[in-house]
Amino acid sequence: xxxxxxxxxxxxxxxxxxxxxxxxxxxxxxxxxxxxxxxxxxxxxxxxxxxxxxxxxxxxxxxxxxxxxxxxxxxxxxxxxxxxxxxxxxxxxxxxxxxxxxxxxxxxxxxxxxxxxxxxxxxxxxxxxxxxxxxxxxxxxxxxxxxxxxxxxxxxxxxxxxxxxxxxxxxxxxxxxxxxxxxxxxxxxxxxxxxxxxx
Amino acid sequence: xxxxxxxxxxxxxxxxxxxxxxxxxxxxxxxxxxxxxxxxxxxxxxxxxxxxxxxxxxxxxxxxxxxxxxxxxxxxxxxxxxxxxxxxxxxxxxxxxxxxxxxxxxxxxxxxxxxxxxxxxxxxxxxxxxxxxxx
Numbered sequence: 001x002x003x004x005x006x007x008x009x010x011x012x013x014x015x016x017x018x019x020x021x022x023x024x025x026x027x028x029x030x031x032x033x034x035x036x037x038x039x040x041x042x043x044x045x046x047x048x049x050x051x052x053x054x055x056x057x058x059x060x061x062x063x064x065x066x067x068x069x070x071x072x073x074x075x076x077x078x079x080x081x082x083x084x085x086x087x088x089x090x091x092x093x094x095x096x097x098x099x100x101x102x103x104x105x106x107x108x109x110x111x112x113x114x115x116x117x118x119x120x121x122x123x124x125x126x127x128x129x130x131x132x133x134x135x136x137x138x139x140x141x142x143x144x145x146x147x148x149x150x151x152x153x154x155x156x157x158x159x160x161x162x163x164x165x166x167x168x169x170x171x172x173x174x175x176x177x178x179x180x181x182x183x184x185x186x187x188x189x190x191x192x193x194x195x196x197x198x199x
Numbered sequence: 200x201x202x203x204x205x206x207x208x209x210x211x212x213x214x215x216x217x218x219x220x221x222x223x224x225x226x227x228x229x230x231x232x233x234x235x236x237x238x239x240x241x242x243x244x245x246x247x248x249x250x251x252x253x254x255x256x257x258x259x260x261x262x263x264x265x266x267x268x269x270x271x272x273x274x275x276x277x278x279x280x281x282x283x284x285x286x287x288x289x290x291x292x293x294x295x296x297x298x299x300x301x302x303x304x305x306x307x308x309x310x311x312x313x314x315x316x317x318x319x320x321x322x323x324x325x326x327x328x329x330x331x332x333x334x
Binding site: 068069071072073075076079112115116118119120142144145146148150156158160161162163164180181 | 225227228229230231232233234235266269271272273274275276277293294297299300301333334
């Protein structure tokens, strides 16, 4: 009898834990069904001025969440967007705005992101807010980010982040998500198309 | 004699079977603390070789990194080594494997050349001049 119990109890326990595990997995899955982000009218303070997305109604906006420690993906996207901007005619330039929001406000001070974006294109507007505020805003655009510490020392970290840029139409509505590895030609076409649409 | 041989072996040989094409370091704004280095590594030998480290005086640390895409998030992670298969090549390019210059000691200048020493698993090494390019 003892022997039977010895076998049955662990088997039942394993079975139960499998059930619970499956349940957790399925809950997680439901939770992860992605919803199409709709964006939001964000607002950030910059040099004592409030800057809102709605300030740019009537313009096409390319929005990018990045950080200056990012050696690779962020500068690629900023440099592509900037070179497209530089090629636009005067009228189109007036109708197009690149906005950069740092996902690393702890290390990216306002002056730093201003200097950083100026290097690519002086007209870029660089914004910075608290981590919580930025997270909330980013989420509405389907952008996520989190810190990762490669070593256990608490000083050096990198940021895992969603890397697409978001193209917004003249009504501040999301028109395209642009993957970071999209070719410059395609991105240029998307932007020119959006600039053509006078809704 | 054995000692001599050992000594000779311990000296790093020049990597003759490795060719580097289009190396460059990305020019970034002076306020950027890090930057990436890219190249194509060709292994002309008939043995797999690994790039095990890279050294340069440009930054406080120089690591080898890769980018992993997971649930739409890009994650940059350090790798121990970069494998180049026999008679094959491995590309270090934006959005993928790259050299990561961490903690630049000075701002970069366009078109300047930066010496990087690459060390391989066959204990050979190679000095490569990386131009700083705005691309």
